Amino acid sequence: MAHSQQTAPFDYVIFGATGDLTMRKLLPALYNQLRVGHVPEEARIIGTARSSLSRDEYIARAREALENFLPEQHKNAELIERFLKKVHYVTLDGTKSDHNWDDLKAVLDQSPADRIRVFYYSTAPQLFEAISENLHRFGFITPQSRVVLEKPIGTDSASAKAINDGVSRFFEENQIFRIDHYLGKETVQDIIALRFANPIFSAVWSAEHIQSIQITAAETVGVEGRAAYYDTSGALRDMIQNHLLQVLSLCAMEPPADLEADSVRDAKVNVLKALRPIPEDKVASETVRAQYVKGELKGKPVPGYLEELGDESHTETYAVMRAYIDTPRWKDVPFYIRTAKRSTKKVSEVIVTFKKSASSLFGTSAASDRLVIRLQPDEGFGLALNIKNPAAAGFDLQHGSMTGKFAPADGSLIPDSYERLMLDAVRGYPALFIRRDEVEAAWAWVEPTLKAWAANKAPMAHYAAGSYGPEEARRFIATTGDAWHEDMAH
Numbered sequence: 001m002a003h004s005q006q007t008a009p010f011d012y013v014i015f016g017a018t019g020d021l022t023m024r025k026l027l028p029a030l031y032n033q034l035r036v037g038h039v040p041e042e043a044r045i046i047g048t049a050r051s052s053l054s055r056d057e058y059i060a061r062a063r064e065a066l067e068n069f070l071p072e073q074h075k076n077a078e079l080i081e082r083f084l085k086k087v088h089y090v091t092l093d094g095t096k097s098d099h100n101w102d103d104l105k106a107v108l109d110q111s112p113a114d115r116i117r118v119f120y121y122s123t124a125p126q127l128f129e130a131i132s133e134n135l136h137r138f139g140f141i142t143p144q145s146r147v148v149l150e151k152p153i154g155t156d157s158a159s160a161k162a163i164n165d166g167v168s169r170f171f172e173e174n175q176i177f178r179i180d181h182y183l184g185k186e187t188v189q190d191i192i193a194l195r196f197a198n199p200i201f202s203a204v205w206s207a208e209h210i211q212s213i214q215i216t217a218a219e220t221v222g223v224e225g226r227a228a229y230y231d232t233s234g235a236l237r238d239m240i241q242n243h244l245l246q247v248l249s250l251c252a253m254e255p256p257a258d259l260e261a262d263s264v265r266d267a268k269v270n271v272l273k274a275l276r277p278i279p280e281d282k283v284a285s286e287t288v289r290a291q292y293v294k295g296e297l298k299g300k301p302v303p304g305y306l307e308e309l310g311d312e313s314h315t316e317t318y319a320v321m322r323a324y325i326d327t328p329r330w331k332d333v334p335f336y337i338r339t340a341k342r343s344t345k346k347v348s349e350v351i352v353t354f355k356k357s358a359s360s361l362f363g364t365s366a367a368s369d370r371l372v373i374r375l376q377p378d379e380g381f382g383l384a385l386n387i388k389n390p391a392a393a394g395f396d397l398q399h400g401s402m403t404g405k406f407a408p409a410d411g412s413l414i415p416d417s418y419e420r421l422m423l424d425a426v427r428g429y430p431a432l433f434i435r436r437d438e439v440e441a442a443w444a445w446v447e448p449t450l451k452a453w454a455a456n457k458a459p460m461a462h463y464a465a466g467s468y469g470p471e472e473a474r475r476f477i478a479t480t481g482d483a484w485h486e487d488m489a490h
């Protein structure tokens, strides 16, 4: 899966180049890839948005973004200037056929006609089809072109299909790169390494030995400046339908034939298709949804979701789903998928709880072995095992831990997920992007829950900002004999 060499020359055309994502993630990612030598000298970045800006004005914004969002140790004044020389800007409404497409053509025509072009849609998904149609109308889509689609791909199955159909009118599936930035996290790819490169795990990775798997992505932030988007989305659409179901499919997939894109994506989609449906009348018992109310974080008072929003809302900021995968490997093993805004701490992790030893040697004192895969922060893994308690007079057991870091061997920082993904699109390497059938299978599974929640068929719980979540979630997981990681004895 490693593709760490320099790419061929490319023109990266970003729609939505004045937006938050471009400034916070995309420009810093491309700079960092230049810094490590993966971006060739001829490469160019062409920002477009409706805002009327000169190239110099846009470059000034880009410089400020790099200043604000690059880690200190990556800032290098000379390199930043070299990067900014690559940056161009075209004022353009991507949805209007009578806008400044000639200006974009003038910039693109400065490169050879067979130059790799990546069109990155960092805009609302409702614009994707119209932008694609204009790119086609003006002859910009060459055989060497790819398009990157930002999330969300729809808000349900029907809208996802409409977006996919709209873009597919102008791009072949092998030109379409649907971003899920969790797949670009090096630590998420470590799930594949841990599972398949270590016989001590591959040998026990099934219902025979595993009691349950928890997948959590908790954040301390609320909805920040994104309330308008978030309130129409909610935690399930924002995190579970995409990122966490991708993590689940990596945890649960059968060994792929190789690490080629379609082998891995075939293995993942088979998991998504094998998810046991949760019919609307089971949603109340198989899911928990909740909204945060006012609380405290790091000693400071934090307002509740409704106060932040300034309005009434039935949008969940916390969601849990219990998933079963109907394959022999995962027979009756619960997967708990959980996400939260305004949680106690930011953590994304996978907790694999193994079944207790069948040996009668230790009575009831043996606890479950547990593998913790810490996706972020403090990226690494821990294995909690039964060892003898040296202080006990008899043969009592206690948990001892083995830990390791996912840090690069050379001591450098783990690259941000967008770095890897943006250049994989240039390379035409789609393994870490989501195929259309994956998006649609994920929507199909979550849809009955979305419908049941919209129809109020499951109660809305509440939790204090700065807490781990609602009491209802504790009771929920206990019904299948488990406890949340933070509540387990360590």
Ligand SMILES: NC(=O)C1=CN([C@@H]2O[C@H](COP(=O)(O)OP(=O)(O)OC[C@H]3O[C@@H](n4cnc5c(N)ncnc54)[C@H](OP(=O)(O)O)[C@@H]3O)[C@@H](O)[C@H]2O)C=CC1
Residues within 6 Å of the ligand: 015, 016, 017, 018, 019, 020, 021, 022, 048, 049, 050, 051, 092, 093, 094, 095, 121, 122, 123, 124, 125, 127, 150, 151, 152, 229
């Ligand atoms: N921000 C984030 O952390 C994340 C964002 N995303 C997704 O990325 C996309 C962009 O998000 P974000 O940057 O936050 O959004 P912003 O609202 O900050 O930016 C939207 C961008 O789109 C441009 N735009 C709007 N209409 C048009 C148009 N008709 N033609 C050309 N450009 C247009 C805007 O510029 P102008 O008004 O000048 O045209 C602006 O540059 C969204 O789909 C979002 O869901 C996904 C994950 C995380």
Ligand SMILES: O=C1O[C@H](COP(=O)(O)O)[C@@H](O)[C@H](O)[C@H]1O
Residues within 6 Å of the ligand: 217, 219, 238, 239, 348
């Ligand atoms: O896609 C999204 O992800 C972020 C969380 O990403 P992470 O890499 O910090 O875990 C989340 O805050 C945002 O609401 C969501 O749209």
